[in-house]
Amino acid sequence: METPVLNQLSPRLRGLLGTDSTPAVVTADPAIRTADRLAASVPYLVLDPGTDLAGLQAAIAVYRAAHGANPEGALVTGVAAMGFGPTRAAADAALARLTGATVVPVPAPPIGRLAGKVAMVTGAAQGFGLGIAEQLLAHGASVILADLNIEGARSHASRLTAEHGAGRADAVRIDVSDPDSCQEAVAEAVVRYGGVDVFVSNAGVLRAEGVMTQPVADFDLVTNVNYRGYFLCVRAIAPVMAAQHEAAPDSWLDIVEINSKSGLEGSKRNFAYAGSKFGGIGLTQSFALELVEDGIKVNALCPGNFLDGPLWSDPERGLFVQYLRAGKVPGATTVADVRRFYEAKVPMGRGALPTDVAKALLYVVEQTYETGQAVPITGGQNMLS
Numbered sequence: 001m002e003t004p005v006l007n008q009l010s011p012r013l014r015g016l017l018g019t020d021s022t023p024a025v026v027t028a029d030p031a032i033r034t035a036d037r038l039a040a041s042v043p044y045l046v047l048d049p050g051t052d053l054a055g056l057q058a059a060i061a062v063y064r065a066a067h068g069a070n071p072e073g074a075l076v077t078g079v080a081a082m083g084f085g086p087t088r089a090a091a092d093a094a095l096a097r098l099t100g101a102t103v104v105p106v107p108a109p110p111i112g113r114l115a116g117k118v119a120m121v122t123g124a125a126q127g128f129g130l131g132i133a134e135q136l137l138a139h140g141a142s143v144i145l146a147d148l149n150i151e152g153a154r155s156h157a158s159r160l161t162a163e164h165g166a167g168r169a170d171a172v173r174i175d176v177s178d179p180d181s182c183q184e185a186v187a188e189a190v191v192r193y194g195g196v197d198v199f200v201s202n203a204g205v206l207r208a209e210g211v212m213t214q215p216v217a218d219f220d221l222v223t224n225v226n227y228r229g230y231f232l233c234v235r236a237i238a239p240v241m242a243a244q245h246e247a248a249p250d251s252w253l254d255i256v257e258i259n260s261k262s263g264l265e266g267s268k269r270n271f272a273y274a275g276s277k278f279g280g281i282g283l284t285q286s287f288a289l290e291l292v293e294d295g296i297k298v299n300a301l302c303p304g305n306f307l308d309g310p311l312w313s314d315p316e317r318g319l320f321v322q323y324l325r326a327g328k329v330p331g332a333t334t335v336a337d338v339r340r341f342y343e344a345k346v347p348m349g350r351g352a353l354p355t356d357v358a359k360a361l362l363y364v365v366e367q368t369y370e371t372g373q374a375v376p377i378t379g380g381q382n383m384l385s
């Protein structure tokens with residue numbers, strides 16, 4: 001796959017062919033690289049792989065003058081055929097017309113506060129990531145579920161496609177601790193959608209242990225996934241976002257890190273996790289300062305404990321059963337006792353939910369005058385000073 005070419009061309013085309021409020025979707029088929037594979041009756045742009053922004057603008061202007069409308073497809077010579085549309089389903093249909101494949105009916109575009117946005121969520125096969133992906137879909141976005149657990153991500157993407165319609169949900173494999181895997185996952189997102197408007201860096205792991213006993217390998221795992229993984233994801237996605245912004249300079253794009261209340265306050269016997277999350281806020285602030293020049297806002301969300309999620313509630317490996325067995329909560333004899341202990345720490349008396357996180361996510365995405373922030377979502381458990 002010619003990733004560097006599409007990583008620059010596709011997001012620029014998204015910006016140039018979109019409306020003021022919504023970028024276009026650009027879907028590509030890298031298996032079709034020559035004109036003899038395209039339908040003779042369908043007009044399309046012909047682009048050289050090295051076409052820069054000015055070249056794209058000129059080619060689109062020539063096409064409009066000749067055809068009286070925007071192009072619906074392109075051949076990037078030697079690289080890929082492309083379809084353009086306001087949604088992934090419309091772009092897929094345009095690509096099918098161009099390549100002579102079967103054209104399936106295009107559903108009505110979604111409505112909602114995030115309609116027209118493409119989001120990518122890491123760690124989306126379960127827990128907060130899955131809940132956030134579901135909320136993004138409910139608000140009209142299309143979502144790429146990215147996870148190490150590709151089977152889980154795929155099965156949820158199929159379910160969510162059945163619920164929300166063709167082209168709304170997709171799955172890609174990513175290991176956020178591996179630079180090549182991050183580049184490949186982003187390239188895959190670019191092939192399918194042309195780019196990403198909202199990147200949610202959510203994948204995270206927790207290994208709680210005292211400083212005198214924690215195995216170094218556990219510390220390294222937490223640091224590699226939560227801290228280094230956030231950097232590797234931003235390193236892969238930021239150039240694609242910057243290319244889109246260059247073509248549509250009035251639009252903002254978003255990177256959102258799912259941090260934690262443990263990024264705002266130390267966590268006893270959980271220093272590897274808290275350290276990785278404190279570090280995540282340092283990265284968020286620093287990325288925000290740098291990437292504002294490319295139209296990219298970078299913010300962190302800091303939820304409290306997701307007590308209903310698998311990390312806490314899994315009946316075999318969840319923290320409730322682990323803490324019960326370890327006698328961590330004095331006097332607790334059941335899982336329900338442990339749960340009540342943690343609920344009682346929260347002024348609002350309950351754990352955080354994906355719907356709570358989604359409200360903060362909508363806030364940072366809709367903002368056009370805020371970046372580099374860490375937003376607590378803790379029911380009052382952590383207050384900013």
Ligand SMILES: NC(=O)c1ccc[n+]([C@@H]2O[C@H](COP(=O)([O-])OP(=O)(O)OC[C@H]3O[C@@H](n4cnc5c(N)ncnc54)[C@H](O)[C@@H]3O)[C@@H](O)[C@H]2O)c1
Nearest residue numbers: 123125126127128148175176202203204260304305306311
């Ligand atoms: N659960 C909570 O109480 C809580 C509270 C605050 C913040 N958070 C944060 O929310 C995020 C999600 O936590 P969760 O509790 O939903 O976790 P979870 O364990 O339920 O899910 C994590 C997901 O990340 C995936 N993953 C793990 N390592 C990966 C890697 N290297 N590359 C790609 N994917 C990987 C897993 O396969 C899994 O699908 C984390 O960043 C966590 O720190 C969680």
